[in-house]
Amino acid sequence: AIGLLLVAILITNLVLIRENDQVLSMVRQMLQYDIEIEDEGDDLRVAVLDIRHFQRDIMFDGPSNAALAAYDQAYARLREEVADLQRLGLDGLDVMDPFRFQELAEQYYDDFRSATSLYYSDPEAFEAASTEALRRIEELDRAAEDIDAIGEILAASSLERVSQAAQEERTILIGLTIGMVA
Numbered sequence: 001a002i003g004l005l006l007v008a009i010l011i012t013n014l015v016l017i018r019e020n021d022q023v024l025s026m027v028r029q030m031l032q033y034d035i036e037i038e039d040e041g042d043d044l045r046v047a048v049l050d051i052r053h054f055q056r057d058i059m060f061d062g063p064s065n066a067a068l069a070a071y072d073q074a075y076a077r078l079r080e081e082v083a084d085l086q087r088l089g090l091d092g093l094d095v096m097d098p099f100r101f102q103e104l105a106e107q108y109y110d111d112f113r114s115a116t117s118l119y120y121s122d123p124e125a126f127e128a129a130s131t132e133a134l135r136r137i138e139e140l141d142r143a144a145e146d147i148d149a150i151g152e153i154l155a156a157s158s159l160e161r162v163s164q165a166a167q168e169e170r171t172i173l174i175g176l177t178i179g180m181v182a
Helices: 002-061 063-088 098-115 123-181
Strands: none
Touching: 002 063, 002 098, 002 123, 063 098, 098 123
């Protein structure tokens, strides 16, 4: 009976070690993905807010070469952040698809950038284009905020699953200890 108990404990320990390795690998992958989504969501939000800042500079101070260059650089950073999200893939998540985000960002940029030439020649048209551009940038900001929020939720959920798995393994190890004492 003692021999059978020891063999059972040995087999259980081997199974637990294998399961622990699988859980650890799975957790690393999940956490990495979830944290990347949250991190990229943060970066995307910053890029959206930057482009909005430079758009407002142009609206208030005019389309100088320096202001347009800063605006164009901010848009290039936004495109990089969107590309990072596209590489991650957000399939199955309740957020705007990165490819749709890119389409909206391109429409926003093309429309506002072309409207900058109207700043002096047709101020009313420029003002209307600027207002529409701000509406669009707010839509992009909300989408970026949603991506950031879902990343935070996923990361928290992954950490909760890790905690739950650790508790289950702890319970099993306590049971094994009690078995060994018996």
